[in-house]
Amino acid sequence: MKTPSIYFLLLAMLHVSVLLGQPNARPVIVSPEVHADNSVTFRFYGPMAKEVKLSAQFEKSPLAMTKDDKGVWSITTSPVKPDMYPYAFNVDGISVADPNNTAIFPNEGFQNSVVEITGSSPLIHTLQNVPHGTVSYRYYPSAELGTRPVVIYTPPGYESNPKASYPVLYLLHGTTDTEETWTKVGRAHIILDNLIAQGKAKPMIIVMPYGRAYPVISKSSGSLRNWDNLQEFKKDFFGNLMPFVEKNYRTLTDKNNRAIAGFSGGGGTSLYFGLNNTDTFAYVCGFAPGMLKNEFDRNNEVFFKNAAQANKNLKLFWIGVGKEDGLYAVNQEYMQVLDQKKIKYESLFTDGGHTWMNVKHYLSVIVPKLFN
Amino acid sequence: MKTPSIYFLLLAMLHVSVLLGQPNARPVIVSPEVHADNSVTFRFYGPMAKEVKLSAQFEKSPLAMTKDDKGVWSITTSPVKPDMYPYAFNVDGISVADPNNTAIFPNEGFQNSVVEITGSSPLIHTLQNVPHGTVSYRYYPSAELGTRPVVIYTPPGYESNPKASYPVLYLLHGTTDTEETWTKVGRAHIILDNLIAQGKAKPMIIVMPYGRAYPVISKSSGSLRNWDNLQEFKKDFFGNLMPFVEKNYRTLTDKNNRAIAGFSGGGGTSLYFGLNNTDTFAYVCGFAPGMLKNEFDRNNEVFFKNAAQANKNLKLFWIGVGKEDGLYAVNQEYMQVLDQKKIKYESLFTDGGHTWMNVKHYLSVIVPKLFN
Structure with missing residues (x-):
């Protein structure tokens, strides 16, 4: 880091607060976070929620998430078989996509997010350094x-x-x-x-x-x-x-x-x-x-x-x-x-x-x- | 209608229920619905939610939505000036995109949906019958x-x-x-x-x-x-x-x-x-x-x-x-x-x-x- 600057931080906060019409008090969330052992941490900011679960297609049934003192719900899964999976959060009975993941499942009937677990060698659907169409x-x-x-x-x-x-x-x-x-x-x-x-x-x-x-x-x-x-x-x-x-x-x-x-x-x-x-x-x-x-x-x-x-x-x-x-x-x-x-x-x-x-x-x- | 068929209905329900990992009991939701007078009805299915608000960029502050007996929250706005606006639902303090709208605002910091109110004559950003790039x-x-x-x-x-x-x-x-x-x-x-x-x-x-x-x-x-x-x-x-x-x-x-x-x-x-x-x-x-x-x-x-x-x-x-x-x-x-x-x-x-x-x-x- 050369000159520390609050330039981008300010803009990001401005952007978010203007768009949501409310002060931006929420902590910085990274979700999903794929770890080296193919386990994944999912996070969701919901200080008022009573129950948040992860519905991911690598699991047969939803997984309970736990809340920290900042209102961030999270779960770290076991290692997941490398692939690309749809998932959603179930927040007090409502299914929502992951607000911190831009990889959205385009669908008219529901909203899921998508997470890719790449693994140690690229899969056939993994972006690789080859000529691209x-x-x-x-x-x-x-x-x-x-x-x-x-x-x-x-x-x-x-x-x-x-x-x-x-x-x-x-x-x-x-x-x-x-x-x-x-x-x-x-x-x-x-x-x-x-x-x-x-x-x-x-x-x-x-x-x-x-x-x-x-x-x-x-x-x-x-x-x-x-x-x-x-x-x-x-x-x-x-x-x-x-x-x-x-x-x-x-x-x-x-x-x-x-x-x-x-x-x-x-x-x-x-x-x-x-x-x-x-x-x-x-x-x-x-x-x-x-x-x-x-x-x-x-x-x-x-x-x-x-x-x-x-x-x-x-x-x-x-x-x-x-x-x-x-x-x-x-x-x-x-x-x-x-x-x-x-x-x-x-x-x-x-x-x-x-x-x-x-x-x-x-x-x-x-x-x-x-x-x- | 010629031959009534449950073919697509079945598939849609199958698809949704398989993906969400739960029986699909929710009613069919259309949201947003833009009316001829440029007012818009927004709907959100949340039977367990205590408070759902609409944060839309055509309004200075969030609008309270009301719940019907099926758990569907809705609001119909006043006529809106034709344009294309980002919006989100605030569900018990959590900002979520509209699950029934495929027009998503791509962003790493938040998730909004987008609604277009076309009005009586096309705007400069309205898809028209002209040659397309x-x-x-x-x-x-x-x-x-x-x-x-x-x-x-x-x-x-x-x-x-x-x-x-x-x-x-x-x-x-x-x-x-x-x-x-x-x-x-x-x-x-x-x-x-x-x-x-x-x-x-x-x-x-x-x-x-x-x-x-x-x-x-x-x-x-x-x-x-x-x-x-x-x-x-x-x-x-x-x-x-x-x-x-x-x-x-x-x-x-x-x-x-x-x-x-x-x-x-x-x-x-x-x-x-x-x-x-x-x-x-x-x-x-x-x-x-x-x-x-x-x-x-x-x-x-x-x-x-x-x-x-x-x-x-x-x-x-x-x-x-x-x-x-x-x-x-x-x-x-x-x-x-x-x-x-x-x-x-x-x-x-x-x-x-x-x-x-x-x-x-x-x-x-x-x-x-x-x-x-």
């Missing part, structure tokens, strides 16, 4: 739905090779997620950077749209929209999004250079879009895909009718699901139907439940299988 | 600091005009903000899209880095770093960031095609970087720039020494600040020093305080003045 936030127009957001990954070298064209993976998020969830929680861009650097994946474009026509929890009606929502999104996806991507990016546009995959509700959608359109997508993947048994026939109408042709068209039909996932049973029932119809597919059953830890793994498994 | 999330390497994030706006037409080169505006955020705050709260990309569409701004690239070397609230030390932090960021800015931008984007690289501007702590930094380097930047702007009187000489050392040359080099030196801003007085003192030294500058004194409502306005005022 570009993650672009774009808008595309829809006559029916207005201006729509989409996040698009272009691989390292895209800008510097202006004559190269690339295959495209369309990646759909879970039901209440947003167009940002695949990068912020799924780390799709980092996983691709790393797999490409390792020579395990072809350079590709990844398209991550806002995966429904209207919010599930509608701002206008307060009610849930479902089949209609999906039909409107289908029109938007094929009528607006794909043409926008193929006009504005250097894409390869035959079915063998198009893949679609998704998680949960978006996994169900990727199967619905992909399997009924195997002349458009030769690669179709579901990560714990959402489905209901009484909707198998409706959602696979074209697919089941043309099973033989679909078998020829598809270069990969892949389903992965965790054995503790609430969707494990229905996915198994679905696979029995596929078997009866002699439809070819690959499956992966992992430990764990309906989590983004599994989803990141599934993405890293399927990407090397694409566009070969 | 691209917002790219990039990483650039630093030997000292590792892999660094930066958000970069390229204007409409950048991709389709591969021989065109563009001027560059470097835009620095406030002290505890992040590289995402200028787009998510400042709407810099939307403001540029709109000004360019109106013929009021030249197409330009905007570079929005993570504006410090280390977090203000250090994850490792828990203490604040200040002058040292700024010096490390200066090395990174000139030694890594600018070369990365000029290598990877089609930029015009003379001083008359480079501008630097920033808010609060980032405003102080933009003056410090820009005014001491007027051979690099001909446009230097501070939005409520952070400064301390006893640091005037230190932070303007080169600038004050070469005032006459700086006057010639600078095509715009601009300071805007609100009359209710805690930094209003020190900025006036700074301008007195500038007057004594016969340094040319433009100033704008507005109503309001240290807010992003003012900052969005300042950006829309200075952009038309750049690169003419």
Whole structure:
């Protein structure tokens, strides 16, 4: 330290106090703090709270936190298996994100934070010193739905090779997620950077749209929209999004250079879009895909009718699901139907439940299988 | 509605309950809900809370919310002047973001949500049906600091005009903000899209880095770093960031095609970087720039020494600040020093305080003045 200065301290306090409309009396909080042994300390400032618990996806049940004399609740966990986990604090029964962590889980139904435990060697989703692609936030127009957001990954070298064209993976998020969830929680861009650097994946474009026509929890009606929502999104996806991507990016546009995959509700959608359109997508993947048994026939109408042709068209039909996932049973029932119809597919059953830890793994498994 | 389906409802509930590790018993909440008369209803589910207040930047002081029999706290405001405002809920003394709003204020020191009241005619920061630029999330390497994030706006037409080169505006955020705050709260990309569409701004690239070397609230030390932090960021800015931008984007690289501007702590930094380097930047702007009187000489050392040359080099030196801003007085003192030294500058004194409502306005005022 050369000249000690209160410059930044003053500004930080000013900023906070102005924004919160109250004097800033709270102590400096660092949360989460990941330790060398992979244990993590979580902290939450709540002097008036009666009970604060940590709900983290590396624990089966919430952990009680304890309060110090300054009103800071904290807990230090046991060493955690390296991965990236969503978590939240439960404060007197209310679930809140960690106010001191800028890594937020983008979701319309809840607010979680995300913590990464890196461990001693980098994982496939860990930011590493390799060439990085570009993650672009774009808008595309829809006559029916207005201006729509989409996040698009272009691989390292895209800008510097202006004559190269690339295959495209369309990646759909879970039901209440947003167009940002695949990068912020799924780390799709980092996983691709790393797999490409390792020579395990072809350079590709990844398209991550806002995966429904209207919010599930509608701002206008307060009610849930479902089949209609999906039909409107289908029109938007094929009528607006794909043409926008193929006009504005250097894409390869035959079915063998198009893949679609998704998680949960978006996994169900990727199967619905992909399997009924195997002349458009030769690669179709579901990560714990959402489905209901009484909707198998409706959602696979074209697919089941043309099973033989679909078998020829598809270069990969892949389903992965965790054995503790609430969707494990229905996915198994679905696979029995596929078997009866002699439809070819690959499956992966992992430990764990309906989590983004599994989803990141599934993405890293399927990407090397694409566009070969 | 054709076939009613519980498909999405089930998935949404599954998702939420799995992630929160508890049954999802809470009612469907829509918050915020902006009404046709510009009043807004805010809602928060907190059956066990004793007191919930709304702290919104369109109100001078917090507003009490009331609880219904389902545990949902709510308030409907009076009509609000159209703009985009940060807000938070104060739940039994704890400030939390709105769990039902995905528009989060990226900040390391606090967590707010953002609500836009559009009004009857679109504002300069309102998403409109005009050509849109691209917002790219990039990483650039630093030997000292590792892999660094930066958000970069390229204007409409950048991709389709591969021989065109563009001027560059470097835009620095406030002290505890992040590289995402200028787009998510400042709407810099939307403001540029709109000004360019109106013929009021030249197409330009905007570079929005993570504006410090280390977090203000250090994850490792828990203490604040200040002058040292700024010096490390200066090395990174000139030694890594600018070369990365000029290598990877089609930029015009003379001083008359480079501008630097920033808010609060980032405003102080933009003056410090820009005014001491007027051979690099001909446009230097501070939005409520952070400064301390006893640091005037230190932070303007080169600038004050070469005032006459700086006057010639600078095509715009601009300071805007609100009359209710805690930094209003020190900025006036700074301008007195500038007057004594016969340094040319433009100033704008507005109503309001240290807010992003003012900052969005300042950006829309200075952009038309750049690169003419």
